[in-house]
Amino acid sequence: MSVYKRSFGLTAAGESAHIYRLENRNGSYIEVTDLGASLVTVAMPDRDGKLTDVVLGYDQAEGYERGDAYFGAVIGRNCNRIERARIQINGRTYQLTANDGENNLHSGPDGYERRLWGEQEVDQQRNSVTFALSSPDGDQGFPGDLRIMVRYRLSDDDEVSIHYMGSSDADTVVNLTNHSYFNLDGQDQGSICDHWVAINARAFTPVRDSGAIPTGEILSVGDTPMDLVKGRRVGMEIDADYDQLKCMGGYDHNFVCEGYRKGRTRVVARARGPRSGITMEVATDLPGLQFYTGNFLDGQVGKGGHIYHRRDGFCMETQYFPNSVNDEGFETPVLSAGKTYRTMTSYRFGVER
Numbered sequence: 001m002s003v004y005k006r007s008f009g010l011t012a013a014g015e016s017a018h019i020y021r022l023e024n025r026n027g028s029y030i031e032v033t034d035l036g037a038s039l040v041t042v043a044m045p046d047r048d049g050k051l052t053d054v055v056l057g058y059d060q061a062e063g064y065e066r067g068d069a070y071f072g073a074v075i076g077r078n079c080n081r082i083e084r085a086r087i088q089i090n091g092r093t094y095q096l097t098a099n100d101g102e103n104n105l106h107s108g109p110d111g112y113e114r115r116l117w118g119e120q121e122v123d124q125q126r127n128s129v130t131f132a133l134s135s136p137d138g139d140q141g142f143p144g145d146l147r148i149m150v151r152y153r154l155s156d157d158d159e160v161s162i163h164y165m166g167s168s169d170a171d172t173v174v175n176l177t178n179h180s181y182f183n184l185d186g187q188d189q190g191s192i193c194d195h196w197v198a199i200n201a202r203a204f205t206p207v208r209d210s211g212a213i214p215t216g217e218i219l220s221v222g223d224t225p226m227d228l229v230k231g232r233r234v235g236m237e238i239d240a241d242y243d244q245l246k247c248m249g250g251y252d253h254n255f256v257c258e259g260y261r262k263g264r265t266r267v268v269a270r271a272r273g274p275r276s277g278i279t280m281e282v283a284t285d286l287p288g289l290q291f292y293t294g295n296f297l298d299g300q301v302g303k304g305g306h307i308y309h310r311r312d313g314f315c316m317e318t319q320y321f322p323n324s325v326n327d328e329g330f331e332t333p334v335l336s337a338g339k340t341y342r343t344m345t346s347y348r349f350g351v352e353r
């Protein structure tokens with residue numbers, strides 16, 4: 001196991017970004033950058049043993065700084081949408097920036113995904129890198145001085161784990177996720193519609209309209225194209241005449257993952273690339289998973305000049321439910337002052353012959 005660090009170019013402000021390569025005993029490796037604490041590369045063997053990079057991204061820091069798709073980034077302080085860009089904590093209202101119609105998406109234009117995080121620790125033994133970020137009181141409109149750490153680790157059995165830790169001096173929202181786009185056939189292999197995906201969720205949170213704010217219901221997936229419990233080809237019903245899919249242009253919904261209990265990690269989803277045979281198993285201790293099929297990708301110029309089109313990657317963003325800060329029926333994403341935010345999500349890779 002080993003961790004190597006190198007330059008990843010300069011940010012617009014002239015600061016140096018870095019890339020860290022974490023390699024395991026099998027020769028599989030991941031690359032992460034301090035810019036947005038983003039996951040840049042996940043190179044795993046396919047069924048012929050050929051290393052295949054299964055995440056979409058850019059070649060240089062500049063792409064991550066300018067991009068609009070959140071490739072591989074850590075999203076915070078709150079991922080997903082907040083209705084009318086407004087929250088209330090302890091009876092006080094805080095106004096965030098409306099950057100998705102009247103709503104707030106991924107915390108607004110000044111997201112953590114474009115910030116240069118600090119290097120907290122490189123642990124050669126554990127094959128991990130930890131990034132740290134200070135988000136002051138009032139940052140993005142949120143209350144509380146928040147300090148966050150995100151640790152990426154690659155194990156010898158090809159598991160990429162992401163641990164999130166944080167604490168604040170005032171009650172605030174903390175709902176972090178990783179926004180990697182996966183294509184298990186390889187990041188430059190086009191549509192993911194032939195991938196097989198299973199999500200262990202018997203319900204999802206339907207959205208009101210294309211603004212994507214949940215209605216508040218917990219709706220059964222039974223007899224709908226949202227039923228991914230047993231697994232199916234992503235494209236099988238993605239364009240079905242079904243309101244929830246039509247209004248979002250494909251899958252872009254929060255699934256209510258089975259077996260949620262605070263602090264308990266369980267497998268919530270599985271996927272497989274049809275051509276590479278590469279498999280992925282997602283485990284988390286969080287209640288929800290936003291399954292997003294890259295419906296808004298539209299010509300981003302990525303690694304090696306490859307152009308990403310609609311549905312060329314899918315995201316599995318583990319999280320507290322969208323708009324949960326404003327919805328009393330949903331598990332709260334509010335972190336109390338002095339308490340520690342601690343969650344984890346992992347992606348374990350394998351191969352099916």
Ligand code: GAL
Pocket residue numbers: 068069070080105212252253290292296317
């Ligand atoms: C996802 C979200 C999508 C879209 C995307 C970024 O997390 O669910 O609706 O906004 O981020 O393009």
